Amino acid sequence: MNTQLASAKHDSDLTTPSAPSLQSAQPPLLCEDGNALIRLDRIHKVYQMGDVEVHALRGVSLEIHRGEFVAIMGPSGSGKSTMMNIIGCLDHPTKGHYFLEGSDVSRVDKAGLADIRNKSIGFVFQSFNLVPRTSALENIELPLIYAGIPAGGRMRRARAALGEVGLADREHSMPNQLSGGQQQRVALARALVNNPSLILADEPTGSLDTRTSVEVMEIFQRLNRNRNLTVIVVTHEPDIAHYANRIIQFRDGRIRRDFSVENRKDAGEVLMELPRETEDEEEWGGPAGSKEAGTKE
Numbered sequence: 001m002n003t004q005l006a007s008a009k010h011d012s013d014l015t016t017p018s019a020p021s022l023q024s025a026q027p028p029l030l031c032e033d034g035n036a037l038i039r040l041d042r043i044h045k046v047y048q049m050g051d052v053e054v055h056a057l058r059g060v061s062l063e064i065h066r067g068e069f070v071a072i073m074g075p076s077g078s079g080k081s082t083m084m085n086i087i088g089c090l091d092h093p094t095k096g097h098y099f100l101e102g103s104d105v106s107r108v109d110k111a112g113l114a115d116i117r118n119k120s121i122g123f124v125f126q127s128f129n130l131v132p133r134t135s136a137l138e139n140i141e142l143p144l145i146y147a148g149i150p151a152g153g154r155m156r157r158a159r160a161a162l163g164e165v166g167l168a169d170r171e172h173s174m175p176n177q178l179s180g181g182q183q184q185r186v187a188l189a190r191a192l193v194n195n196p197s198l199i200l201a202d203e204p205t206g207s208l209d210t211r212t213s214v215e216v217m218e219i220f221q222r223l224n225r226n227r228n229l230t231v232i233v234v235t236h237e238p239d240i241a242h243y244a245n246r247i248i249q250f251r252d253g254r255i256r257r258d259f260s261v262e263n264r265k266d267a268g269e270v271l272m273e274l275p276r277e278t279e280d281e282e283e284w285g286g287p288a289g290s291k292e293a294g295t296k297e
């Protein structure tokens with residue numbers, strides 16, 4: 001695996017939100033166009049279900065550059081999560097090549113993929129996937145434990161990440177003491193704590209109400225802008241997709257449309273227009289948190 005991925009890690013990046021972008025901190029990239037962070041070349045994915053073959057992806061080719069904010073849309077079953085799993089090094093394509101920072105990772109073995117994931121990719125899911133009965137801070141520390149970071153550094157970085165999502169005062173809260181939006185923000189901090197170059201979010205606002213969804217998108221937009229973090233978000237909601245600068249639409253395992261977003265929405269501005277819930281509601285996880293599936297025990 002290309003060592004550029006590992007060299008993208010900068011301890012100080014988390015503690016300084018306006019730190020120089022990763023792009024400027026990294027050596028030039030090796031892809032064909034010299035710029036692509038991700039390049040998929042005629043990717044196919046076929047799942048074998050007994051005697052039946054399910055063609056989830058049917059020849060997907062695309063490039064995503066560092067610093068892009070991409071929304072993936074399309075009907076249920078069109079292959080969105082399958083593609084995210086491949087981009088996130090959770091799964092291999094059946095056919096085709098996947099270049100991440102110029103290196104072909106299509107054939108990297110499981111251990112190698114795990115290494116790339118730990119160092120370079122942060123994941124956010126619809127259902128938050130926090131560990132129950134484990135504090136917000138400890139949840140965020142988990143990826144650092146896997147990465148072998150000593151305890152002192154772990155705590156400092158986890159606190160910085162929690163501060164970055166606006167939850168510095170909730171470090172001892174358990175997931176079931178947090179609203180859905182707060183749980184998703186903890187999950188976001190956990191995705192960020194390893195200072196990845198890429199964030200993959202599969203329907204991150206699917207369980208959240210309107211205001212909380214915009215709050216999550218505001219964090220994504222801020223990280224994308226301030227750190228040049230590349231963000232890929234799967235969503236069924238056109239409103240959410242318009243916080244991205246590019247929308248890719250899937251259908252039947254193929255890309256149907258790929259276009260730039262005109263009049264991109266600014267989540268910070270939208271938030272200012274939206275009514276804020278009362279503190280009481282936030283305390284008991286009322287309207288802002290009542291829709292979540294989450295990790296309630």
Ligand SMILES: Nc1ncnc2c1ncn2[C@@H]1O[C@H](COP(=O)(O)OP(=O)(O)OP(=O)(O)O)[C@@H](O)[C@H]1O
Nearest residue numbers: 047049054055056075076077078079080081082083
């Ligand atoms: N592990 C699997 N084994 C077998 N078939 C699978 C597997 N994962 C996905 N599929 C099939 O692959 C196709 C694409 O699924 P995928 O999960 O990528 O769709 P999606 O676009 O994410 O849908 P949704 O919007 O419902 O999340 C579907 O037909 C699905 O049933």
Ligand SMILES: [Mg+2]
Nearest residue numbers: 080081082202
């Ligand atoms: Mg899906």
